[in-house]
Amino acid sequence: MLEDQEIQKILEIKGLVRGVVFQTDREYVLEEKGEAGLKKLEEEIKKTGQAIKYRKDFKTTDWYPLGWRILSLLVIQETFDWGEQEIFKMGEVAPKHSFIVKTILRYFISLEKTFAETAKYWEKHYSIGKLEAPEIDIKKHHLVLRLSDFKSHPILCIYYRGYFKSLTSLIIRASQINIQETKCVNKGDQYHEFVIDWE
Amino acid sequence: MKREEDCFISQQAREDLENLERYIEELSGFLPLPVCTINPAGLIIDANQAFKDLTKHKESYIIGQGIESLFEDKKLVRDFLKRVFEEEKVEYQEMVLCFQDKCDITVNVSARARKDSQGNIIGCFWAIFDISELKKLQENLEKKVEDRTKALEEAKSSLLNILEDTEEARKNIEQERNKTRAILVNLPNGLIVFDKQGRIIQINSEAERVLNLKEADVLNKTISQVSKSPNLTKLYQTLGGKIEWTGQKYELVLDEPLQRFFQVSIAPVVIKKEVVGLMIVLHDVTRGKEIERLKTEFVSIAAHQLRTPLSAIKWSLKMLLDGDVGSLMPEQLDFLKKGYESNERMITLVNDLLNVARIEEGRFVYDLTSQSLEEIIKKEIDELSKVIAKKKIKLIFDKPKRTLPKVEVDKEKISIVIQNLLDNAIRFNNPGGKVTISMEYDKINLKVIVKDDGIGIPKDQQKRIFDKFFRTNNAIRLETEGTGLGLFICKNIIKAHGGRIWFESEKDKGSIFCFTLPIKS
Incomplete structure (x- = not known):
């Protein structure tokens, strides 16, 4: 159970996020833990005193505090006793459930275009942070993503690693895709940097 | 602030997007045809509920998978995809869908390429139609057809075998029939075969010759319907005007062109214990x-x-x-x-x-007069008195107490009969033996019984006792003299008088000879 102090600290993190993130959280919990799992999550979230909702009355395009987004992941992790791997997996699965991602992927079929759109999409989904793809080398199977002006919580780094890896896998065919966070704001770096290589 | 405000997506656009998302979700959920969206790399980027239901995979598994991973023949899927991107639309390619390590759902796949506003291929829609049930039905039908065909082939083979066997049997029957026909044709006896209704169904060449007719003229006719053959008519009269199996033998005498004698017998034609007709056999006894x-x-x-x-x-x-x-x-x-x-x-x-x-x-003339048989017997006993005395035979004449009726007989011939029977009873008896002669009568016949306790007649020789010149072995041993004609003559005499003669005998125990004479002539 998260301490009130910790919760307060999280809620103080600046920034907003679209409601779609809670939809993807819901889809994952339902898939892994079923309706009973989702109910349990809702009960735990209620204990935090925050009005985070996972049902259909939640608007995917409305803005919600980034702190709620982080809180959702933390409560999920604690409720089901999941480790980093599970959070990583949540991030991996998220694009697959995301209506917006699917919409992008239907029309943008190259890495450059997809990540260019994704960068635009980031701005429309997060009120803070800037996502860029400074390096895309298809021949070398190498891609670098940079997320700047985004100080949040380490749990999101794990989540995004899964997310970006999955996104890449939805565009290119690769027998193996590796992702590393080579730089992290939570560790004192200027920005988050994710290096993706594939075979 | 600008970024915190919703300046890009207006409230209306947001609602439109949400409505669009809901619409697409509802449509995707409703659509019964499994459909997925594939990018140019062949990766599934979206799938409707029907697709997830058919493949039995979660969305998180399907999205991002290469489309070929869901099918058995990966190469076929890749080639198909290539064709879709080239031809833009391909329909009805049969593939086998796999799920949970089993590859047994046969589906028809149709795909249509997707293009952006510049006409560039950006992927395709991939639709699956489950034909596994149809396939099973088709396979079952094919199996049934195959089984039926096999059964028919086997039946055909069996029929051919049966046909061959039948042909073989037919040839054998034909051969047998020809053999039988040859035998019948060359039979030295005349043969006429009748069916159950009395119609002539076969007549051999000897019968044709004897009766002076042709088979073709009499086939399928009864004797009474055949008018052109006098010999056939005479035969019919000899048989008493009917063709019946009685075991009796008849004598047919034909005078034209030469006088000939035939022994005629009638025998049944039996097939599997059923009488299917009769046959007349004409045996030429003229020479005999x-x-x-x-x-x-x-x-x-x-x-x-x-x-x-x-x-x-x-x-x-x-x-x-x-x-x-x-x-x-x-x-x-x-x-x-x-x-x-x-x-x-x-x-x-x-x-x-x-x-x-x-x-x-036929010159044994009978002079019939009314006679007392008792008197004839007495006379014969007297004439044999010396022989009786010599052999010390006890002869008893057991006369009935009532007066016996007279009979119409040839006295001389009946005397011969009585004399023969008494002579046999005495001669074939042991010294001191007993002979009894008795008489009985009823309304129709007068019966004479001669009983002795002599040597008797062996069972195996009894059938021939009335034959000409026949004498039993034990009689020959006892009396070497004798003609063997006595009983033959007795039988003819009694038969000529309308009577009957018979005997019972047992070797070494004696014999009883009886004959009857009608009281009224």
């Missing part, structure tokens, strides 16, 4: 008859010629024995007695032969 007649004629002539000299010898010897020409020495008398007895036997034999000849020639 002729031989018999010549034989009889010879015997008659010979016997007749012998009679006179035998009579002369008899009287000459009688005179010598009676001393009419002087007395003789005892040895001389003895020789003469033997000569006389031998001559007597010769005379008896000659007489018997003459009687037989007359019987066979």
Whole structure:
């Protein structure tokens, strides 16, 4: 159970996020833990005193505090006793459930275009942070993503690693895709940097 | 602030997007046809509910998978995808869908390429139609057809075998029929075969010749319907105007062109214990008859010629024995007695032969008069008194107490019968044996019974007892003299009088001979 102090600290993190993130959280919990799992999550979230909702009355395009987004992941992790791997997996699965991602992927079929759109999409989904793809080398199977002006919580780094890896896998065919966070704001770096290589 | 405000997506656009998302979700959920969206790399980027249901995979598994991973034949899927991107639309490619390590859902795949606003290929829609049930049905049908075809082939083979066997059997039957026909055609006896309705169904060449007709003229006709053959008509009359199996044998005499004699017999035609017709067999006995007649004629002539000299010898010897020409020495008398007895036997034999000849020639004339059988029996007993005394036989004449009716008989011939029966009872008896002669009568017949306790007749020889010249072995051993004609003559005499003669006998225990004579002629 998260301490009130910790919760307060999280809620103080600046920034907003679209409601779609809670939809993807819901889809994952339902898939892994079923309706009973989702109910349990809702009960735990209620204990935090925050009005985070996972049902259909939640608007995917409305803005919600980034702190709620982080809180959702933390409560999920604690409720089901999941480790980093599970959070990583949540991030991996998220694009697959995301209506917006699917919409992008239907029309943008190259890495450059997809990540260019994704960068635009980031701005429309997060009120803070800037996502860029400074390096895309298809021949070398190498891609670098940079997320700047985004100080949040380490749990999101794990989540995004899964997310970006999955996104890449939805565009290119690769027998193996590796992702590393080579730089992290939570560790004192200027920005988050994710290096993706594939075979 | 600008970024915190919703300046890009207006409230209306947001609502439109949400409505669009809901619409697409509802449509995707409703659509019964499994459909997924594939990017140019062949990765599934979206799938509707029907697709997830069919493949039994979660969305998180399907999205991002290469489309070929869901099918058995990966190469086929890649080639198909290539064709879709080239031809933009391909329909009805059969593939096998896999799920949970099983690849057994046969589907029809149709795909259509997607293009952006510049006309560039950006992926395709991939639709699956589950035809596994149809396939199973088709396979079942094919199996059934295959099984039926196999069964038909086997049946055909069996039928061909049966046909071959039938043909073989037919040939065999044909051969047998030809053989049978050849036998019938070449049969020395005439043969006429009738069906159950009395119609002629077969007549061999000998019958054609005997009856002077052609098979074609009489086939499928009854005898009464055939008018052109006098010989056939005569045959019919001989049979008493009916074709019936009674076991009786008939004699047919045909006079044209030459006189011929036939023994006619009727036998049933039986197939599997069922009488399906009758057949008349005509056995030509003309030659036999002729031989018999010549034989009889010879015997008659010979016997007749012998009679006179035998009579002369008899009287000459009688005179010598009676001393009419002087007395003789005892040895001389003895020789003469033997000569006389031998001559007597010769005379008896000659007489018997003459009687037989007359019987066979139909010249054994019967002079019927009303007679008392009792008197005839008494007379014969008297004549046999010496023989009876010599053998010490006890002879009893068991007369009925009531007066017996008279019978219409030839006295001489009936005397021969009684004399023969009594003679046999005495001669084939042991010394001191017993002979009983009795009489009975009813409204129709008068019956005479001669019973003895002599040597009897062996069972295996009883059938021949009335045959000409037949004598049983035990009779020959007891009495070497004898013609074997006596009972033959008795039978003919009794038969000629309308009576019946029969016997019961057991070897070494004696015999009972009986005959009946009708009281009214």
